[in-house]
Amino acid sequence: MIQYKNTEVKIGGLTLKNPVMPASGAFGAEMEQAIDFNKLGAIVPKSITKHPQPGNAKPRVCETNAGMINSIGIQSKGLDYYLEHTIPQFETYDSPLIASISAESVEEFAEMASVLGNHKSVSALELNISCPNLKGNGQAFGMDPEDTFALISKARKVTDRPLIAKLTPNVTDIQEIAIAAEAGGADGLNVANTLLAMSIDVETRKPRIGNVMGGLSGPAVKPVIVRMIYQVSQVSSLPIIGCGGIMNGKDAIEMIIAGASAVQVGTASFIQPTALTDILSEMQEYMEKHGIDDIHDLIGSIEI
Numbered sequence: 001m002i003q004y005k006n007t008e009v010k011i012g013g014l015t016l017k018n019p020v021m022p023a024s025g026a027f028g029a030e031m032e033q034a035i036d037f038n039k040l041g042a043i044v045p046k047s048i049t050k051h052p053q054p055g056n057a058k059p060r061v062c063e064t065n066a067g068m069i070n071s072i073g074i075q076s077k078g079l080d081y082y083l084e085h086t087i088p089q090f091e092t093y094d095s096p097l098i099a100s101i102s103a104e105s106v107e108e109f110a111e112m113a114s115v116l117g118n119h120k121s122v123s124a125l126e127l128n129i130s131c132p133n134l135k136g137n138g139q140a141f142g143m144d145p146e147d148t149f150a151l152i153s154k155a156r157k158v159t160d161r162p163l164i165a166k167l168t169p170n171v172t173d174i175q176e177i178a179i180a181a182e183a184g185g186a187d188g189l190n191v192a193n194t195l196l197a198m199s200i201d202v203e204t205r206k207p208r209i210g211n212v213m214g215g216l217s218g219p220a221v222k223p224v225i226v227r228m229i230y231q232v233s234q235v236s237s238l239p240i241i242g243c244g245g246i247m248n249g250k251d252a253i254e255m256i257i258a259g260a261s262a263v264q265v266g267t268a269s270f271i272q273p274t275a276l277t278d279i280l281s282e283m284q285e286y287m288e289k290h291g292i293d294d295i296h297d298l299i300g301s302i303e304i
Helices: 029-033 080-089 106-116 145-158 173-185 219-235 251-257 267-270 275-287
Strands: 009-011 013-017 020-022 061-064 065-070 098-101 123-129 163-167 190-191 195-198 214-216 240-243 263-266
Touching: 013 123, 013 195, 020 190, 029 145, 061 214, 065 145, 065 219, 065 267, 080 106, 098 106, 106 123, 106 145, 106 240, 123 145, 145 163, 145 173, 163 173, 173 190, 173 219, 219 240, 240 251, 251 263, 251 275
Parallel strands: 020 263, 098 123, 123 163, 163 190, 190 240, 240 263
Antiparallel strands: 009 013, 061 065, 065 214, 195 214
């Protein structure tokens, strides 16, 4: 019989009973029919915007050989709806609620962080700095270290809740972005959002995504994310949340060995609704098999 192992990890002042949580955009209240939310390390609903947004043009999703491309856009019912409906949906669970924020300016990020970062039922904020900066000609905030520092700094001033910067992989040097986020006051780093990708239907010669390009996720991106986790861990002391291509427990363990303290699971849940809790069980099995009693003995344990 598998004995319980210590899987407790910390992101700033937030303690998670285990390192497994959903990736924003790949989780909803209806999944309660498949898994016990109280078993998750944290609950992360889809990123919220201040005002309602319809999302991008259809089609929004297409399969690739080893994953999927999506361009949902930040489809959102707005901050008021989130406060009145989304938070009450999840606040009754034991697992802490991490609110993921998307905004169109540094000022709007700070405004939303002030509201959500002081709500009694929100345990931490994930700042989606991978989203386009409308004042920066569409370049994501997280593509520029100065923008990253400014955004995190402003959010830090309005809340004492843990701040997790969700980094974009679509940069030349993710290390400089991680350093800027830490200097700005982040408590954790999510490595990373989806990789910009494109697919064309050769029969129609048209893009298979209505927005032309979208974000690639799934097994194809995992080696890239593992590399980035390792790189970020070399320059930052912050806990890292590994996100991208985790399909099973060994994938999660691989990211933890590379330097992650926790993981987020996205695409796998579309294939298998119980993926989150399955992955947690498989991680426990791995620890049992290898005689590891504490998850911290695995974090950053890569041997080079």
